[in-house]
Every structure is written in C-alpha cells, then in structure tokens.
Amino acid sequence: MALTFELDPSFTPALRDGITALWADVSNAGGAVGFVPPVTPEEIRPELLKHLVAIEEGRTRLLVGRDENGAVVATAFLNLNTHRLMKHWLWLYTVMVHPRLQGRGCGRDLMAAAADAARSIEGIEAIRLTCRGGTGADRFYTACGYKEVGRVPDAIRVAPGDDRDDIIMLLPL
Numbered sequence: 001m002a003l004t005f006e007l008d009p010s011f012t013p014a015l016r017d018g019i020t021a022l023w024a025d026v027s028n029a030g031g032a033v034g035f036v037p038p039v040t041p042e043e044i045r046p047e048l049l050k051h052l053v054a055i056e057e058g059r060t061r062l063l064v065g066r067d068e069n070g071a072v073v074a075t076a077f078l079n080l081n082t083h084r085l086m087k088h089w090l091w092l093y094t095v096m097v098h099p100r101l102q103g104r105g106c107g108r109d110l111m112a113a114a115a116d117a118a119r120s121i122e123g124i125e126a127i128r129l130t131c132r133g134g135t136g137a138d139r140f141y142t143a144c145g146y147k148e149v150g151r152v153p154d155a156i157r158v159a160p161g162d163d164r165d166d167i168i169m170l171l172p173l
Contacts, residue, residue, distance in 0.1 A: 001067060001068070001101065001104060001106065002068075002109075003065040003066060003067060003073060003074055003101075003106055003109055003110070004065070004066050005063060005064065005065050005066075005074075005109075005110070005113040005117075006063070006064050006066070007061060007062070007063050007117045007120070008061055008062060009062065009064050011052065011055070011062075015064070015072065016048065016052075017041075018071060018072030019048060019064075019072055019075055020041045020044050020045055020048055021041060021072075022072050022073065022074075022075060022096055022098055023035075023041075023044045023047075023048065023075075023094070023096060024039055024040060024041045024044055025098060025099060026096045026097075026098065026099060027039045027044070029099035030135075031096065031099070032131065032132035032135045032137060033094055033095075033096055034047060034094065035047075036158055036159065051077055051093075051094070054077075054079065058080075059079060059080055059082060060077050060078065060079050060080065061077070061078040061080070061117065061121070062075065062076075062077055062078075063075065063076045063077075063078065063110075063113060063114055063117050065097070065106070065109070065110055065113065067101075073097065073098040073101055073106070074096060074097045074098070074101075074106060074107075074109075074110045075094060075095070075096050076092055076093070076094065076095045076096075076110060076111075076113075076114045077092070077093040077094045078090050078091070078092060078093075078114065078117060078118060078121070078127075079091040079092075079093055080121070087123060088123055088124065088125045088126070089124065089125060089126040089127065089128055089170075090118055090121070090124055090126075090127060090128070091127075091128055091129065092114055092118075092127050092128070092129040093129070095110065095111070095114070095129070097110055107140060107144075108143075108144060111141075111144040112144075114127065115127065115145075115171060115173060118173060119173050124173065125172065125173055126170055126171060126172045126173055127146075127170070127171045127173065128168065128169070128170050128171075129141065129146070129168075129169050130166050130167060130168050130169070131166075131167050131169065132156050132158075132164045132165075132166070132167070133151070133156075133164040133165030133166070133167055134164045134165070135164075137167075138167045138169065141169050142169075144171070145171050146169040146170060146171045147169065147170055147171075148167055148168070148169055149168050149169065149170045150167075150168035151165050151166070151167050151168065152165065152166040152168075153165050
C-alpha cells in the first residue's frame with residue numbers, strides 16, 4: 001500500500017481526531033510512543049496539544065501519512081532545535097504507523113519521507129531520535145540508515161521492575 005505524505009498539513013478537527021486515534025491504536029498495540037497500554041484518546045489529547053503548541057510556535061513540523069481513503073495512518077513530528085549551537089540537526093518524535101500496516105514497508109516509507117522533509121529545511125544536516133530498548137525499534141531504525149550514538153541504561157520505566165534503555169540514534173543527511 002502506497003501512502004501519501006504531507007508536511008505541514010492544515011490542522012483540522014478531522015486531522016486532530018485522526019492523529020489521536022492513530023496514537024491510541026499504536027500505543028494499545030504496544031508501540032513505544034510515550035504511553036503504556038491501555039490508553040484512551042482522551043488521555044492522549046493533552047500530549048497532542050503540546051505538539052500543536054510547538055507547531056504554532058514554529059518549533060515543530062508535522063509529517064502525516066494517509067492511506068488511499070485519506071485516513072491518517074502515519075505521523076512523525078520534526079522538532080527544530082532552538083539552541084544556537086544545535087540548529088544544524090533536528091529531533092524526530094512520535095513516529096507512528098498504524099498497526100494494521102506494519103510489516104508492509106510503510107514504516108520505511110515514513111522514515112524516507114521524514115528524511116526528505118528534514119532535507120527541505122534550510123541548514124538541517126542530521127536527524128536525531130531516541131527509542132525504547134527492548135522493542136526492536138533500534139533494529140528498524142538501523143535498517144533505515146540510522147546509527148546508534150548513545151544509550152542510557154534503564155532510563156525509561158515502563159512499569160515497576162521494567163526499566164528500558166533509552167537509545168539515541170542519528171541519521172546524517
């Protein structure tokens with residue numbers, strides 16, 4: 001299935017609801033996107049609001065992937081650095097592909113679209129992201145060209161007694 005990607009789409013109630021539903025579906029399928037299942041869309045909305053504030057302030061760009069019916073099935077948030085010594089790279093956050101599409105190449109397509117979006121931003125030379133250890137996400141990002149550049153052991157507490165490494169990865173553009 002080929003997805004259509006759009007950088008900086010108009011933010012409508014339908015887009016908001018689509019991202020919120022996607023985020024809940026990904027989280028509830030075990031995706032490491034800031035929540036632990038079970039989670040409801042209502043619990044996700046405040047976190048999405050934080051991203052929207054950053055978009056309004058010009059600190060974040062939104063990349064959305066849609067299926068052939070126009071449904072939101074993939075997202076990534078590109079966060080620009082505000083520190084004057086780090087403006088040559090950006091952070092990639094909340095990278096999501098709907099669980100029903102995983103294993104079909106849509107994640108690789110999303111990562112390629114994110115790299116293209118980053119290249120379109122003047123002065124950006126690299127993308128940095130973090131992922132939760134123990135999920136296999138680091139292997140996926142490595143297959144997309146990212147290299148592990150750091151690891152903080154047990155930095156993410158998923159549940160009592162379930163601490164995971166925070167893995168830092170980099171893609172030079």
